[in-house]
Amino acid sequence: MKVYVPMDSAAKALGAEEVVAALQEAAPEAQVIRTGTRGMIWLEPLVEVEIDGIRHGFGPATPVDAAAILDGSSAKALGPVDDLDWMKRQTRLTFARVGVIDPLSMDDYEAHGGLAGLKRALTMTGQQIVDEVKTSGLRGRGGAGFPTGIKWQTVHDSDAPQKYIVCNADEGDSGTFADRMIMEGDPFTLIEGMAIAGLGVGATKGYVYLRSEYPDAIAVMTRAVEIARAEGVLGENILGSPHSFDMEIRKGAGAYVCGEETSLLNSLEGKRGVVRAKPPLPALEGFLGRPTVVNNVISLATVPVIFEKGAEHHASFGIGKSRGTITLQIAGNVARGGLFETGFGVTLGEVIDDLAGGTATGRPFKAVQVGGPLGAYMPRSKFDAPMGYEEFGAEGGLIGHAGLVVFDDTADMLGMARFAMEFCAVESCGKCTPCRIGAVRGVETIDRIARGDADAVTILTDLCETMTDGSLCALGGFTPYPVMSALTHFPDEFSTTKEAAE
Amino acid sequence: MQSAAPTPTEDEIAALIESNADLEGPLLPMLHALQESFGHIPRPAMQMIADRLNITKAELHGVISFYHDFREAPAGKHVLKICRAEACQAMGGNALAEETLAKLGLDWHGTTINGAVTVEPVYCLGLCACGPAAMMDDRCVGRVDRRRMDALLAEAGA
Secondary structure, three states: OEEEEEOOHHHHHOOHHHHHHHHHHHOOOOEEEEEOOOOEHHHOOOEEEEEOOEEEEEOOOOHHHHHHHHOOOOOOEEEEHHHOHHHHOOOOOOOOOOOOOOOOOHHHHHHOOOOHHHHHHOOOOHHHHHHHHHHHOOEOOOOOOOEHHHHHHHHHHOOOOOOEEEEEEOOOOOOOOHHHHHHHHOHHHHHHHHHHHHHHHOOOEEEEEEOOOOHHHHHHHHHHHHHHHHOOOOEOOHHHOOOOEEEEEEEOOOOHHHHOHHHHHHHHOOOOOOOOOOOOOOOOOOHHHOOEEEEEHHHHHHHHHHHHHOHHHHHOOEEOOEEOEEEEEEEEOOOOOEEEEEEOOOEHHHHHHHHOOOOOOOOOEEEEEEOOOOOOEEOHHHOOOEOOHHHHHOOOOOOOOOEEEEEEOOOOHHHHHHHHHHHHHHHOOOOOHHHHHHHHHHHHHHHHHHOOOOOHHHHHHHHHHHHHHHOOOHHHHHOHHHHHHHHHHOHHHHOHHHHHHO | OOOOOOOOOHHHHHHHHHHHOOOOOOHHHHHHHHHHHHOOOOHHHHHHHHHHHOOOHHHHHHHHHHOOOOOOOOOOOEEEEEEOOHHHHOOOHHHHHHHHHHHHOOOOOOEOOOOOEEEEEEOOOOOOOOOOOEEEOOEEEOOOOHHHHHHHHHHHOO
């Protein structure tokens, strides 16, 4: 009997280890296979039992459910996992294998389409590889949405004795966990993507800068790199070709700003994670001053499927200039939270009312913060906004890394605006004044508003303009998004008359 | 687990410095290695790192103090990180944190008198669909309520 239980940290945080122990005790002969998570976090720990070659789900499982799950009598039976509405409605390109395979089995990986992309890339020239990525329409999934192929072209065209591929796995935005999920659930896809990037631009060395808050992801990635090296996917003459590519996992040290690419590079070099002015672009002067591709985990992890199924296949999904799939991370106060991968273009309302099933508390929806701590708070009036880079931008929002944090009607929007400024003050690298000083003044100004000072609203608005226009990177530059969106969409909570009336 | 190890010897420190010295960008791996072994960056390591990497002690201090992770004094036996980020706030994270700190009589970064637990804020553990979240040493816990928090603290001996 084959039983599948996720080893994803969200599943473990909800008791997967205890469930595994109970299953093993109840049926010592059963083969328990650890996987990533399917992304239905409200059902975790989700146990899957293979019956006649079909995986049937049971969840959320607790240790006392073990015996009933094994004999099929459990009331937590969900039926075949692939037939669940949440799974059937997705277009899983990047996350196709996550939750399905044993993350550290290269055989499983290959049996589910792994390495096909790398093998194809090995038959192509660097320029052909870069062109394929351009044709796919892939854009930076970390949030900026910069066309990946153009970035690769710059590094490809540069002439240097050493070039690098750096994977930004410093996923610090609240409401985002797609990077963690793929690194824990399908690490070889990231490794393969980085190897293809290396072939494309002529880089032989890669680094994954992985945040220290993800100990499980660090352990899985580290092990996966060792296995890939042993299997000849990394190292000299990868897969028997004349090409070489190797990589290392580097641990961050708890600085949010290191998710910004230039501070990440400084940190990787062993310096303070201070933002660098651009130009020079990292593509020309990146890690140790060498041409460097810096891409987000999801961007790089999407590369293998582009080469496996072809650029046109990837480009056939999405809307406008947002091609391919968006890996929505539905989080916060929601009935059904988790990861949902679908073509760009799904509307905000569909995600929250339909997929997420409203709030976890059952109270009315109030706001959703899209794109992490630097993203705007959107009210219900924005529910028609389509999730595409330009389309969502036109509605005053940022898709960012596609994390959505939902709040019910108890949320204190002035408090959330204050938190955004406080967070910026804590995490500012200190290089530019609008961010370093502005964030501190922002907290003070919001406190003045809370005390009933009507003039402070104008000052806050002016301060936000200065931060937007004058900051060196997105931390100071985008902190005004949550602050101003809270002020614009929920003016009553900043209103002094309300304070006075109370 | 961050355990209070005995005072490290110069040889032990030198070995950890040397084993990372040939990496590209060796400083963060070096500091992590020292902290993993000793629970903090031991003072005698400062001059040794500076000498090995040909940087000033001021530069080194700049790096260590920039990152939230590194500490120049040992933490408690266990480190409890409570998420303060938005997704956990949406599920009552603030109240949980305040209650926990009040119960222990601590402020953020404080250590219980018996040295069992240091409580620190963390901004996102990637458990945003099962908040509020916390992490005891390297073990993640989701949907933390009062009961789970009490169990965690009891287990850690707080």
